[in-house]
Amino acid sequence: MNTFIHFMERRFIPVANKISSNRYLKSISTGSMALLGVIMLGSIFTVITSFSWEPYQSFLTTTHIGTVLNYIPDFTIDLLGLYMAFSIAYCGASIFDIKDQALGTGLISLVSFLLLSPITVNAKSQTSFLNVTYLGAKGVFVAIIVSLITIQLMKFFVKKNFTIKMPDGVPEMVTKSFTSLIPAVVIAALFGIVKYLFSITSFKTATDFIYTLLQEPLQSLTGTLPAFLILILISNLLWFFGIHGSMTVLPILMPIFLGYLASNTTAVAAGKAVPHVINFGLYDLACLGGSGATIGLVTCMFFFSKSKRYKAFSKIVFPSGLFGVNEPVIFGMPVMLNVMLLIPFLLTPLVIVTLGYVLISLGVITAPIGILGAGSLPPLVHGIVQGSLSFGIYELFATAISMLIYFPFFKALDNQAVQEEREAAEKDVSKDQN
Structure with missing residues (x-):
């Protein structure tokens, strides 16, 4: 892991910084x-x-x-x-x-x-x-x-x-x-x-x-799923290293997705199916709760924390996470450079986007139109605004998937925090007795 981090710091991050500041x-x-x-x-x-x-x-x-x-x-x-x-x-x-x-x-x-x-x-x-x-x-x-x-x-x-x-x-x-x-x-x-x-x-x-x-x-x-997943992976890798990954990826996707939006709205207005499934709506799905689809992490933290640290912290990050703002959890928990959370942070968006795309392809759920700027809306509401109630319902299901993926990793951190708090409390008791 140290070798990987060193490689990212030396090779990948400087290039990403140049792209995002272009x-x-x-x-x-x-x-x-x-x-x-x-x-x-x-x-x-x-x-x-x-x-x-x-x-x-x-x-x-x-x-x-x-x-x-x-x-x-x-x-x-x-x-x-x-x-x-x-x-x-x-x-x-x-x-x-x-x-x-x-x-x-x-x-x-x-x-x-x-x-x-x-x-x-x-x-x-x-x-x-x-x-x-x-x-x-x-x-x-x-x-x-x-x-x-x-x-x-x-x-x-x-x-x-x-x-x-x-x-x-x-x-x-x-x-x-x-x-x-x-x-x-x-x-x-x-x-x-x-x-x-x-x-x-x-x-x-x-x-x-x-x-x-x-x-x-x-x-x-x-417009292909593999290319889209690669861009999401790059974005989240950058976020893991403390760089605004969305600012690197979105300038590439923005003009393409804006073109899709016009085509999609025209098709929907004519009563036809959405022609471009991979759009802003699917990107928002990858960022459910914020980059890394951290809505599952903050939900687990809010409902299942045992440690005082994460119980208190969840009161801040859970409400903001519902509206797609996860800088507090990225930099405050932190998720950034936290090896324990690297796997779920990279894996969760890929899983929920791939599954969503498959369900859309099978006709189980209706594709979102791809409205820009709706990413700050909570699950279900976001899907409805994107013109698809079934997509909104899937967002609730995706939240549950995010929770399942993040849960074991969060519990490991939470248990560690509980142990640290117990040891600190025992030290305080020892000092008082002496």
């Missing part, structure tokens, strides 16, 4: 998380309209309430690429030290993204319009690439002072607008050239090129 990945992650409100808004209305009870669906149809409710996902989740083009550039500007130009960077990125989006012309009516398909999940990767390029070009112009200087006394917003004018002209011209170059290829658009050569293969890779 400013490009951090920009993507931060920009995606900033859209949580928009994503949740669209997801909530999708869930409201997705219950398959026939009288309820008839009510929504006859009253036209369903039509009204479906407007919201159309303009939130289904335009995810559009929002990401702004959000990643806006958040990334601060990360790349051009915070004063954050708004301008976000707007230029948004313009550039729209510039690359194809315009469809209706020959009959002589009208043209943007194809919203390219503004949603299909455009997520283009949005990411455009925003990151925009940040770097804006940073180059600002740091080199290739900007228009305004005299003192000019309002701040006007000054910022003129500061970003030269970069905006260059960036827009650049993406205009890119748009033309793609138009003379067989792909026709940058979105189709990226989607065909990059997004589809990546989605196929991260």
Whole structure:
């Protein structure tokens, strides 16, 4: 075990630290998380309209309430690429030290993204319009690439002072607008050239090129259970060594899962099965109670502790664990570098995710939609919010599995704590007698 820990400290952790602190990945992650409100808004209305009870669906149809409710996902989740083009550039500007130009960077990125989006012309009516398909999940990767390029070009112009200087006394917003004018002209011209170059290829658009050569293969890779389990294992290994493993793994999964979310909500709204089972919902299952699926650990601690130490500690970690916050147990118990808990900490998420995936594949439970940001909800409630009561019920079962796996390891620690407390008490008695 010491050899393993030494290897992790020398080889694995430095690489993980570099990944988690990478400013490009951090920009993507931060920009995606900033859209949580928009994503949740669209997801909530999708869930409201997705219950398959026939009288309820008839009510929504006859009253036209369903039509009204479906407007919201159309303009939130289904335009995810559009929002990401702004959000990643806006958040990334601060990360790349051009915070004063954050708004301008976000707007230029948004313009550039729209510039690359194809315009469809209706020959009959002589009208043209943007194809919203390219503004949603299909455009997520283009949005990411455009925003990151925009940040770097804006940073180059600002740091080199290739900007228009305004005299003192000019309002701040006007000054910022003129500061970003030269970069905006260059960036827009650049993406205009890119748009033309793609138009003379067989792909026709940058979105189709990226989607065909990059997004589809990546989605196929991260959409497989073995690849997903490996990422979960890496995340929890990092947590064991005190590093925020989720910050290493989520930037990789975030753009893929956001694409899945749009596809899943569209399918559910149409009354179809969830096409992408491995999504944020399954990731939340792996983090039931927090990374390492520690809900079983804190539940065992709360109900079965014999030692004074863990009885007192459980009153803090059990309530927070129910809502997916397990930093207190990771760093306070601690789970970090606690060899006694390494096996259950790594094994539990893999077991409950694999079993959940198998049950979904067999049709025993319904797959979650994959709503981002629902991970802080307790078991059962989380599954219901994800649009699947059966998945919520499975979360309760997964909690029981987590308890069974963690129990023998926790009891060993608890018995050790009881023994230490008994010996300390005996020493105190000896001192008093002397």
